[in-house]
Amino acid sequence: MTSLEQFRSTFFQECDEQIAALEPVLSMLVGTGDQSEALNAAFRAIHSIKGGAGMFGFKRLIEFSHAFESALEALRSGAAHLDAERVEKLLLASDVLADLVEAARRNVELPERYEFLARQDLALISGAKSERDQKPESAALGQEATGSVVPKTYEIIFKPEAGLLRRGIEPLTLFRNLSELGELTACADTEGLPPLADLDPLSLYISWRLTLTTTASVKDIRNIFEFATDSAALQIICRDDADQETRQAEAGKRTPSAPATAKAQSIRHERTISSIRVDLDRVDRLVDLIGEMTIAQSMVLQHLDQAAIDTDPLLYRALSQLQQLTRGLQDGVMSIRAQPVRSVFARMPSVAREVAQAINRRVSVELIGEETEIDKTIIEQLSDPLIHIIRNAIGHGIEQADERRRLGKPETGLVRLSAAQRGGCIVIEVSDDGRGIDREAVLKRAIEQAQIATDAILTDEEIDNLIFLPGLSTAQEVSDISGRGVGMDVVQRNIQAIGGRVYIQSEWGVGTTTTIQLPLTLAVLDGMLVRAGKEAYLIPLSNVAECMILSRHQINKLAGTGDVISIRGRHVRAVDLASQLGLRQTSTQDILQVVVVRTETGGLIGVIVDEILGSQQIVIKSIKGACGELQGIAGATILGDGSIALILDVNQLSAINSNSRFPPKQHLAKASETHAA
Amino acid sequence: MTQAIQSSREASREDRSAGEHRQFVVFSLGGQHYCIDIMSVREIRVVQTITALPGAAEYVRGIINLRGTIVPVFDLRKRFGLGETTIAENQALVIVAVGGHLAALLVDEVLDILSSASDVIAAVPASDSSRRSPFFEGLVSQGDMMLIIIDLDRIVEAGIGHDESGALGAAISGTM
Amino acid sequence: MRVLVVDDSPTMQDIISATLRSAHFDVVQAEHGQQALKILTEVTPDLIITDLNMYHMDGFELVSRLRQSEATEFTPILFLTTESSEEFKQVGRDLGATGWMLKPFEPAELIRIVRSILH
Numbered sequence A: 001m002t003s004l005e006q007f008r009s010t011f012f013q014e015c016d017e018q019i020a021a022l023e024p025v026l027s028m029l030v031g032t033g034d035q036s037e038a039l040n041a042a043f044r045a046i047h048s049i050k051g052g053a054g055m056f057g058f059k060r061l062i063e064f065s066h067a068f069e070s071a072l073e074a075l076r077s078g079a080a081h082l083d084a085e086r087v088e089k090l091l092l093a094s095d096v097l098a099d100l101v102e103a104a105r106r107n108v109e110l111p112e113r114y115e116f117l118a119r120q121d122l123a124l125i126s127g128a129k130s131e132r133d134q135k136p137e138s139a140a141l142g143q144e145a146t147g148s149v150v151p152k153t154y155e156i157i158f159k160p161e162a163g164l165l166r167r168g169i170e171p172l173t174l175f176r177n178l179s180e181l182g183e184l185t186a187c188a189d190t191e192g193l194p195p196l197a198d199l200d201p202l203s204l205y206i207s208w209r210l211t212l213t214t215t216a217s218v219k220d221i222r223n224i225f226e227f228a229t230d231s232a233a234l235q236i237i238c239r240d241d242a243d244q245e246t247r248q249a250e251a252g253k254r255t256p257s258a259p260a261t262a263k264a265q266s267i268r269h270e271r272t273i274s275s276i277r278v279d280l281d282r283v284d285r286l287v288d289l290i291g292e293m294t295i296a297q298s299m300v301l302q303h304l305d306q307a308a309i310d311t312d313p314l315l316y317r318a319l320s321q322l323q324q325l326t327r328g329l330q331d332g333v334m335s336i337r338a339q340p341v342r343s344v345f346a347r348m349p350s351v352a353r354e355v356a357q358a359i360n361r362r363v364s365v366e367l368i369g370e371e372t373e374i375d376k377t378i379i380e381q382l383s384d385p386l387i388h389i390i391r392n393a394i395g396h397g398i399e400q401a402d403e404r405r406r407l408g409k410p411e412t413g414l415v416r417l418s419a420a421q422r423g424g425c426i427v428i429e430v431s432d433d434g435r436g437i438d439r440e441a442v443l444k445r446a447i448e449q450a451q452i453a454t455d456a457i458l459t460d461e462e463i464d465n466l467i468f469l470p471g472l473s474t475a476q477e478v479s480d481i482s483g484r485g486v487g488m489d490v491v492q493r494n495i496q497a498i499g500g501r502v503y504i505q506s507e508w509g510v511g512t513t514t515t516i517q518l519p520l521t522l523a524v525l526d527g528m529l530v531r532a533g534k535e536a537y538l539i540p541l542s543n544v545a546e547c548m549i550l551s552r553h554q555i556n557k558l559a560g561t562g563d564v565i566s567i568r569g570r571h572v573r574a575v576d577l578a579s580q581l582g583l584r585q586t587s588t589q590d591i592l593q594v595v596v597v598r599t600e601t602g603g604l605i606g607v608i609v610d611e612i613l614g615s616q617q618i619v620i621k622s623i624k625g626a627c628g629e630l631q632g633i634a635g636a637t638i639l640g641d642g643s644i645a646l647i648l649d650v651n652q653l654s655a656i657n658s659n660s661r662f663p664p665k666q667h668l669a670k671a672s673e674t675h676a677a
Numbered sequence B: 001m002t003q004a005i006q007s008s009r010e011a012s013r014e015d016r017s018a019g020e021h022r023q024f025v026v027f028s029l030g031g032q033h034y035c036i037d038i039m040s041v042r043e044i045r046v047v048q049t050i051t052a053l054p055g056a057a058e059y060v061r062g063i064i065n066l067r068g069t070i071v072p073v074f075d076l077r078k079r080f081g082l083g084e085t086t087i088a089e090n091q092a093l094v095i096v097a098v099g100g101h102l103a104a105l106l107v108d109e110v111l112d113i114l115s116s117a118s119d120v121i122a123a124v125p126a127s128d129s130s131r132r133s134p135f136f137e138g139l140v141s142q143g144d145m146m147l148i149i150i151d152l153d154r155i156v157e158a159g160i161g162h163d164e165s166g167a168l169g170a171a172i173s174g175t176m
Numbered sequence C: 001m002r003v004l005v006v007d008d009s010p011t012m013q014d015i016i017s018a019t020l021r022s023a024h025f026d027v028v029q030a031e032h033g034q035q036a037l038k039i040l041t042e043v044t045p046d047l048i049i050t051d052l053n054m055y056h057m058d059g060f061e062l063v064s065r066l067r068q069s070e071a072t073e074f075t076p077i078l079f080l081t082t083e084s085s086e087e088f089k090q091v092g093r094d095l096g097a098t099g100w101m102l103k104p105f106e107p108a109e110l111i112r113i114v115r116s117i118l119h
Helices: A002-029 A036-056 A059-077 A084-106 A114-125 A162-167 A169-178 A216-231 A280-303 A306-311 A315-339 A347-356 A376-380 A383-398 A401-406 A438-448 A460-468 A486-496 A651-659 A666-673 B003-020 B152-157 B162-176 C010-022 C033-040 C059-068 C086-095 C107-118
Strands: A152-159 A182-189 A209-215 A233-238 A245-246 A338-340 A363-368 A373-375 A413-422 A424-433 A501-507 A511-521 A524-532 A535-540 A544-551 A556-558 A560-567 A570-576 A592-599 A604-609 A611-619 A633-638 A644-649 B021-029 B032-037 B041-047 B060-066 B069-075 B092-098 B103-105 B111-116 B136-142 B147-152 C003-005 C026-030 C046-048 C077-081 C099-101
Touching: A002 A036, A002 A084, A002 A347, A002 C010, A036 A059, A036 C010, A059 A084, A059 A114, A084 A347, A152 A169, A152 A216, A162 A216, A162 A604, A169 A216, A169 C107, A182 C033, A209 A216, A216 A233, A216 A556, A216 C099, A280 A611, A306 A315, A306 A511, A338 A376, A347 A383, A347 B041, A363 B136, A373 A376, A383 A413, A383 A486, A424 B060, A438 A460, A460 A486, A460 A501, A486 A501, A486 C086, A524 A592, A535 A611, A560 A604, A570 B069, A592 A651, A592 C033, A604 A651, A611 C003, A644 B060, A651 B103, A666 B069, B021 B092, B021 B103, B021 B147, B032 C046, B060 B103, B069 C077, B092 B111, B092 C033, B103 B152, B111 B136, C003 C010, C003 C033, C003 C099, C010 C107, C026 C033, C033 C059, C046 C059, C046 C107, C059 C077, C059 C086, C077 C107, C099 C107
Parallel strands: A363 A413, A535 A644, A570 A604, B032 B147, B069 B103, C003 C026, C003 C046, C046 C077, C077 C099
Antiparallel strands: A152 A209, A152 A233, A182 A209, A233 A245, A338 A373, A413 A424, A424 A511, A501 A511, A524 A535, A524 A611, A544 A592, A556 A560, A560 A570, A592 A604, A633 A644, B021 B032, B021 B111, B041 B092, B060 B069, B092 B103, B136 B147
């Protein structure tokens, strides 16, 4: 038998989708004009949630969605009228609904009267209309528990209407169901049959007299006929105790003929299904396999003699086709996991509203680029950081209405949430037109907490990003809203955990923009392969600004800053990768290959490598589990020849140096190489 | 050898249910003999190309590609404070599963598989300072030789990043 | 035996379909009335189970259209819905539905009823 449990995740996924769709629909109700489409859509969303909740027995969710549905029904039927206040109530109710769904998902019980107020609001809306009876009843064709213990004999007279067959009801089925209740004998009355010439083979002309001995009640028997009786005459007479029940309805035609069962023939055709639901695990497995396939393919390519490929046009063509197919397959599978960020974005206006209401601010939320698609696994991890950033933006950024008026700003603050794909990554920005970051206060606090040196000289940008330090979220008045015990350091950690970066830009009095930069997918990366010492390293292509060749004398030493190169007049810090990683002493070569990388804060670093090996698409292997968190290393990949290349995190390049106690180990790679397996 | 370990593990699992015997993989490291509970050992390999892991603790020699899985290599000599291993041809990697991950232990030579009744296993005597270490679980005798049983969880638990290693490194030098 | 399941809730679709498949019915799914009609041009089911409240085309409209179509004039149609009011059932009957079953339902009960219709 099917276990309902396996459908829980489908249900919650559906709830998420419905709730995400609900918010914009309800918001639309504020406008003028015909709202029936929006109301219908909202009603269906709630209705679906209620239906599913019923299957799983989530009692509070059922009751609340029922109240919600009734309110919408009242609005839909015109029994109640729409106004701004009611729309607001519905929006708040949809937030409560989302909480109830979340509680059901996590299997936790919300406080007893959690939804009480929202339910009252809903009841007020639907008040004009009487509640529809929604108590579950037993199925129409089903039997209920048997009534009496002593069997009784009933006489049933069944005179169906001529069109019974047109409702897909076969008398034989009814009789079969009856016979399950007890002992049945049936006698057909063919008196009503018309002459053959007048006979409609699709009509029913016969009536029956049935005798049933059963312990079931009259109600059980009537249930079996429930859908057939309305247009047919049904009499049930109890022979034993003269308990009699008669039900009269319009009698069918009385033209005699033989009943014909014209069941449509099954024509075997292929199924037409426009979409299917697949376990994410299976897709992940595919992603892994395709990653391995890409590697296997490059192994094949590396082992083939390039000259052989060049001189064999057939082989050359087949190989390029293979590469194209692999790439297509990869893109295809990735797109299965991609989802528009809408599902996360849609929740944010209500988050903002909640906060704004609690601390008496006026805020409107603008959503841009909701259709931007990101890997589903990333989307799921995005919600909490976004909520926190938005809380911060309103709690710390947006000023009170009167203060804003004084400053010549619109009284209603603006929080803009945007998503866009830029190059190899997705960029999500939360910007507000609030007061911006108080750099003096942040700096003071950082020095007080000894997070930075007292004489540190920092750029504005660097000061802004200090708030990612633990314990530095500068709530001047610690409010319940933006405080919440977690700071921006947690946001940063969460975003980093999904392979992203977060940074802040702010202008005092004008506003703050928090930018989250995310990878398109967690699994595949375009990178530039370089050699440092004997080892290969991979620099994500999204970080690479340009490659250049310099001679040694073009590197200048600046006191306190280290090596600096000049790129078109701009001074850029230079890092000798191999010595930075402790793989060898500083390079003494005269001609240097440099990969200029751009860090998350927009700064440039010239990375001096021993050789640029070319660009390559690779499958990221996380080493965090097995090897723990390592500064400057974002992961690893296995190259075509089976060797490992580490993936550099250019943002932490300098961190490797300042923290590393790794001694130079030039001998290591050399020694191990002779024993390659 | 790996084959032998597979079958011994099977046997050991059965023994274990009877609660009597433990089996160990015996290896040498700088003349001293050590052993690891066979239940943790997945396979034994000749030493292969090790990729350096910058920023890792010094006793992490690097990482290897084990059929597509990236596995860190622990230099046990370094871990025990016996100096650094110079890689030579006959050295071996003992692949173990610990804490839900695979790890490779760099050892001089794998010698034997030893079966021992659990009551023969002794605690490291408090007076025997040369053998006291947070990484040693106990002693087991093989003929007239005493073998040190290595506590794998301890070796790997501190992690690989340099941050934690400092604290543990201090702990080791304190006890040795 | 083939059953066409029409329901706009993926949860319901999954549950109903899995329930029926576990009883070895061949199941075809549609999200709403319009899609059901499209599928019916290519597939002929032995039974149609439909929800009432759906977007694009609701259950009532679907049933009235099915009864007007030669291919499905006699195909049994079971409403599976949360609506339990007598007025709704009456409309269902008048339009030509075969049965009316309420959500939430017990999977075993659904199988029993489907079997009783299809025997």
